[in-house]
Amino acid sequence: MFEANVYIERRRVLKDKFDSGIIIFLGNNDSPANYLANTYSFRQDSSFLYYYGIDRPGFAATIDIDNNLETLFGNDYLIDEIVWVGSQPTVNEFAEFVGIKRAVELDKLSEQINSAIKKGRKVHFLPQYRSENIMKLASIIGVDSSRINDYASEKFIKAIVAQRSIKSEEEIKEIDAAVDIAAKMHIAAMKMVKPDTDERKIAGMIEGIALSLGYGLSFRPIVSINGQTLHNPYYDNKMKIGDLLVNDSGAESKLHYASDITRTIPVGGKFEQKQKEIYEIVLKSEQNAIDSVKPGITFKDIHMQAATDIASGLVELGLMSGNPEDAVRAGAHTLFFPHGLGHMLGLDVHDMEGLGEDLVGYDESIIRSEEFGLKYLRLAKTLESGFVFTIEPGIYFIPELIDMWKQENKFSEYINYDKVEEYRNFGGIRIEDDVLVTEDGFRVLGSKPIPKSVEEIEATVPSK
Ligand code: GLY
Numbered sequence: 001m002f003e004a005n006v007y008i009e010r011r012r013v014l015k016d017k018f019d020s021g022i023i024i025f026l027g028n029n030d031s032p033a034n035y036l037a038n039t040y041s042f043r044q045d046s047s048f049l050y051y052y053g054i055d056r057p058g059f060a061a062t063i064d065i066d067n068n069l070e071t072l073f074g075n076d077y078l079i080d081e082i083v084w085v086g087s088q089p090t091v092n093e094f095a096e097f098v099g100i101k102r103a104v105e106l107d108k109l110s111e112q113i114n115s116a117i118k119k120g121r122k123v124h125f126l127p128q129y130r131s132e133n134i135m136k137l138a139s140i141i142g143v144d145s146s147r148i149n150d151y152a153s154e155k156f157i158k159a160i161v162a163q164r165s166i167k168s169e170e171e172i173k174e175i176d177a178a179v180d181i182a183a184k185m186h187i188a189a190m191k192m193v194k195p196d197t198d199e200r201k202i203a204g205m206i207e208g209i210a211l212s213l214g215y216g217l218s219f220r221p222i223v224s225i226n227g228q229t230l231h232n233p234y235y236d237n238k239m240k241i242g243d244l245l246v247n248d249s250g251a252e253s254k255l256h257y258a259s260d261i262t263r264t265i266p267v268g269g270k271f272e273q274k275q276k277e278i279y280e281i282v283l284k285s286e287q288n289a290i291d292s293v294k295p296g297i298t299f300k301d302i303h304m305q306a307a308t309d310i311a312s313g314l315v316e317l318g319l320m321s322g323n324p325e326d327a328v329r330a331g332a333h334t335l336f337f338p339h340g341l342g343h344m345l346g347l348d349v350h351d352m353e354g355l356g357e358d359l360v361g362y363d364e365s366i367i368r369s370e371e372f373g374l375k376y377l378r379l380a381k382t383l384e385s386g387f388v389f390t391i392e393p394g395i396y397f398i399p400e401l402i403d404m405w406k407q408e409n410k411f412s413e414y415i416n417y418d419k420v421e422e423y424r425n426f427g428g429i430r431i432e433d434d435v436l437v438t439e440d441g442f443r444v445l446g447s448k449p450i451p452k453s454v455e456e457i458e459a460t461v462p463s464k
């Protein structure tokens with residue numbers, strides 16, 4: 001937890017954006033995996049963490065703007081809980097840790113909200129993503145649970161997005177630390193990439209490093225020789241010479257700030273010629289994208305430039321043809337680069353995505369595209385100093401997509417399908433780093449770079 005003043009100041013900034021009404025925060029509860037007592041590891045709601053820092057299940061909080069009254073809701077542990085899971089600070093003590101004067105039992109929450117509603121006061125709450133909180137709120141507010149998020153407060157969401165998007169120094173320190181743990185995870189993984197090794201050994205080791213250092217994972221790691229599947233969640237393969245292993249994994253700091261890093265590693269320690277050529281294209285587009293980060297530029301422009309760099313490289317290799325800018329405008333590059341260049345990063349690995357992607361990554365000046373590829377761009381808006389996000393271009397050969405487009409003869413003026421066939425079993429390459437926008441440019445987060453060039457990777461991965 002940060003010091004109380006951090007949370008007091010964050011709530012003060014939030015309160016200042018409201019003239020009236022009541023603001024509600026629901027913390028998360030333990031969530032059963034296969035029976036009630038066997039739970040997934042607890043993850044607090046990120047907005048609750050941001051304003052209250054309390055990393056325990058069973059809390060809620062309100063801010064009554066009209067009466068300038070802040071309340072923390074929770075229940076003290078009874079002896080049965082203490083016997084099984086140990087003691088913890090009382091709700092009053094938690095309130096004191098985060099600068100709140102009033103702490104009451106959890107079941108008082110519905111009373112407070114109901115009385116506000118009866119008086120015709122505006123109640124502001126966030127979109128909910130966990131079933132218990134959906135049901136709880138729906139029953140308090142008195143609407144059907146399937147429609148509760150229709151009543152979420154856009155004013156509240158926008159206030160939070162504005163605040164959480166600009167990372168403070170203490171937050172940047174946390175993300176830097178999470179990147180440094182990810183660096184350890186990635187370098188250790190590179191050293192394990194040998195023929196006949198199971199993917200799951202690497203996935204297990206990655207998780208072990210994060211846990212043993214007191215950190216967690218920011219998401220389930222992607223560790224796959226089938227890197228053409230963007231978020232491949234399985235670890236069932238054995239690696240062999242000639243495979244490329246995509247390792248997309250990140251840590252979560254003690255205060256739950258995320259890192260998200262991707263490296264692509266040749267099994268056997270040396271990139272084959274074809275692999276090296278594609279790798280260099282992805283690397284160049286990533287480096288150019290990072291170099292162009294500064295306040296005032298839109299992330300969509302950086303995405304389009306990265307797509308153009310990829311298309312130019314593919315034209316040089318004969319996989320695409322024609323003018324790369326025209327090809328990108330038409331969307332032909334999305335056969336190879338079907339996702340967005342990056343996303344916000346913070347307390348969530350896709351930061352604030354639960355509040356609504358468009359309210360986080362877009363603004364009035366940029367409307368989200370519905371086209372294949374561009375529709376997956378999560379961040380598009382103008383960059384401001386203090387934003388932290390990922391930059392993660394990639395080139396993939398997805399057999400199902402190739403077959404579909406080829407059959408439709410889609411963009412045949414830009415795509416050389418005969419040549420593409422030669423890469424059918426290539427897999428995929430992605431390279432990802434975490435970047436902070438500074439007053440006059442950018443900083444790649446982490447205290448030292450993680451091997452990335454062909455030479456650096458080959459020097460780290462054991463040769464067969
Ligand atoms: N690293 C996983 C993602 O960006 O979605």
Ligand code: MN
Pocket residue numbers: 260343390392432
């Ligand atoms: Mn990512």
